[in-house]
Amino acid sequence: MPPDEIAQNFAALNCKDQQSEDEKENTELERQLKRLRKKLLSLNSNSPHSAFESLQITTKIQQITKTLTSSDKSEFGCSILHEAMLRIEQEFVNLLFHYKQSHVGPEITSFRSSEENFEDLSINSFGDDLIEAKNLQIEIGxxxxxxxxxxxxxxxxxxxxxxxxxxxxxxxxxxxxxxAYVNARMEAIDEILLKLRFEKISIEEVSNMEWTKVNSLIKRWNWVFKIFVRVYLTSERRLIELIFGDISKSLASSCFSEISKVPMVHLMSFPTTVAICNPKTEKLFRVLDMHETLVEMLGDVTNLYHEQIDGSILAEYREVLLRLGEFAKGILIEFRSAIQSNTSKTVLANGAVHPITRYVMNYIQTLSAYSSTLESLLEGRKGKEEYYASIAIILESNLESRSRFYTDEALQNIFMMNNICYMVQKVKDSDLRSIMGDNWIRSHNGRFQTFAMNYERASWGSVLSFLRDEGICHPGSSIPSRSVLKERFKGFNSGFEEAYRVQTGWLVPNSQLRDDLRISTSLKVLQGYRTFVGRYGTCLDGVRHRDRYIKYRPDDLEGFILDLFEGKQRSLHGVYRR
Incomplete structure (x- = not known):
């Protein structure tokens, strides 16, 4: 036999021997796979121990399957491996389900309980006892x-x-x-949102809802959104990193996006829904709260989603922020228009501070707590200052129109003095001072002082005219005429008594202004009266019923002037000097 043929036969013999050895080895590996499969099926699931054993068995099955050389044996191994993978997948899900936790710490619990005690803000809230909502908020930030x-x-x-x-x-x-992971954790996220008690609400539902209910929902949304992003989504991202971080960063990001996208879209839909509603003025502060929440949380959301391939969450987030900002600007414009169009002829009979003044000043005082947000919405500090200045100008114009409904010129001035003084005090005693500026305060101090002087002239000028020297003596004589003096004293008494009757019913709420006005009035009236009585009082000595003409002592008048501007009308009829 030729050498080449001998070599070929020898090689074929070796190949058969090798195939025989491989066959034996594959058969042994097949038996091992069957034993491992049997052992895997015998395990009880739903415990960390069974999950760990299943993992060990599946690891061995995976290692054995990789070494199988026969195609049919390899197919058998893959079948066993697939079955084992399904088992550890189930163990994976069981561990996620049975060992999930969603407890919160004491800091978050206290935030939740405080949220329920927030004051509601409505048109009727803006009185002098207003407690600013910003001061009541406890920030999870x-x-x-x-x-x-x-x-x-x-x-x-x-x-x-x-x-x-x-x-x-x-x-x-x-x-x-x-x-497997996404389904398990999405179920856990749904449970978390259920615990936070914030359900999805349609545009139609919000549109037909009472504002007090929407107001309450916005407060809850602010709290829920911060808790959900800063606590739960941050923790979810951390969990994903702990499980998948060393395996694949892209896998971790993909899982996180898949799990969180639906709840995030759900939560972001609420501000959008609110922004579609009518831009009523009472909504502004809650809308600004939502806007500030979104601005505050932008960094957190960016950190969570910066690796998202399509960037859909961040794009949606910025769109919601933009819509809410435009809605807030619309309310600011509506507020200004509402003041301008409020032309009711109703006035306060006592000339006190008008409700519209209290409402507007307390409204913008509360608004000043959102200073940085307003700057971003109104194109910087200058835009914000111009907005506030325009509100003040419109309010003053509105007040001037209302003052003309008073037929008494003196009361017109009391009304304007009271309202301008109230505006000045609100600016001086709040953050409005840094916005309106000291020049505004000085100029408006001058304004209400001018109104005070105009009041004195309009109110007391005619009364004091009876105390002038001109016309006391008959032409060509230097002796005062008793008849003229009688008429002068009677005129003064009648004028003072009428002023007292009317002006005790007027109200000057500011105690300092009220005292200043009384002092100024006393100085003018008492000085004129004392001088006139001192100069001409003796001319009526011996006149019958002298007390009817010189009815009051200067000290009496001083005491009567202290009764003015209390808002309780009185009369001096029948009061005589004792």
């Missing part, structure tokens, strides 16, 4: 990162979860892994 992040799954099972994920990933079960 003050929590540190350590306080915000919680364990959503018991840390004891994290190593097993991570190992299962690694094995499924390297075994090309990436899609099954993502689906």
């Amino acid at each position: 003050n929590l540190s990162a350590e306080q915000s992040v919680i364990d959503l799954v018991n840390p004891l099972v994290l190593p097993t979860l991570k190992s299962i994920a690694e094995l499924m990933f390297i075994s090309n079960y990436e899609e099954e892994l993502i689906e």
Whole structure:
């Protein structure tokens, strides 16, 4: 036999021997796979121990399957491996389900209880006893990162979860892994939102809802959104990083986006819904609260979604922020228009501070707490200052129109004095001072002082005219005429008594202004009266019923002037000097 043929036969013999050895080895590996499968099926699930054993068995099955050489044996191994992968996938889900946690710390609990006590803001809220909502808010933003992040799954099972994920990933079960994790955690997220008590609400529902209810929902949304993003989504991202971070960053980001997209869109739909409603003035502060919440949380949301491939969440977030800002600007414009168009002829009979003045000044005082937000909405500090200045100008114009409904010129001036003084005090005693400026305060101090002087002239000028020297003596004589003096004293008494009767019913609420006005009036009236009585009182000595003409002492008048501007009308009829 030729040497070449001998070599070929020898090689074929060796090949048969090798195939025989491979066959024996594959058969042994097949038996091992069957034993491992049997052992895997015998395990009880729903415990960390069974999950760990299932993981170990599946790891061995995966290693054995990779070494199988026969195609039919390899197919058998893949079938066993697939069955094992389904088992550890179920163990993976069981661990996520049975060992999930969603507790909150004391800081978050206190935030929740405080949220329920917020004051409602409505048109009727803007009186002098207004408590600004901004001062009642407890910001979760003050929590540190350590306080915000919680364990959503018991840390004891994290190593097993991570190992299962690694094995499924390297075994090309990436899609099954993502689906299993996403489904499990989406269910957990739904439970969290249920605990936070914020359900999805349609545009129609919000449109037909009482404002007090919408107001309450906005307060809850502000709290829920901060808690959900800063605590739960941050913790969810951390959990994903702990399980998938070492496996694949893109896988971790994909899982997080898939889990959080639906609840985030759900929560972001509420501000959009509110922004579609009518821009009524009482809505502004809650809308600004929502806007500030979105601005405050933008950094957190960006950190969570900066790796998102399509950027849809961040794009939607910025769109919501833009819509809400435009809605807030619309309300600011509506507020200004509402003041301008409020032309009711109703006036206060006592000339006190008008409700529209209280409402507007308390409204913009509360608004000043949103200073930085207003600057962003109104094109900077200058735009904000111009807006406030325009509100003040419109309000003053409105007040001037209302003052003309008074037929008494003196009361017109009392009304304007009271209202301008109120505006000045509100600006001086709040953050409005830094916006309106000291020049505004000085000029308006001058304004209400001018109204005070105009009041004195209009009110007391005619009364004091009876105390002038001109016309006391008959032409060509230097002796005062008793008849003229009688008429002068009678005229003064009648004028003073009428002024007293009317002006005790007028009201000057500001105590300092009231005292200043009384002092100024006393100085003018008493000085003129004392001088006149001192100069001409003796001319009526011996006149019958002298007390009817010189009815009051200067001290009496001083006491009567102290009764003015209390808002309780009185009369001096029948009061005589004792």
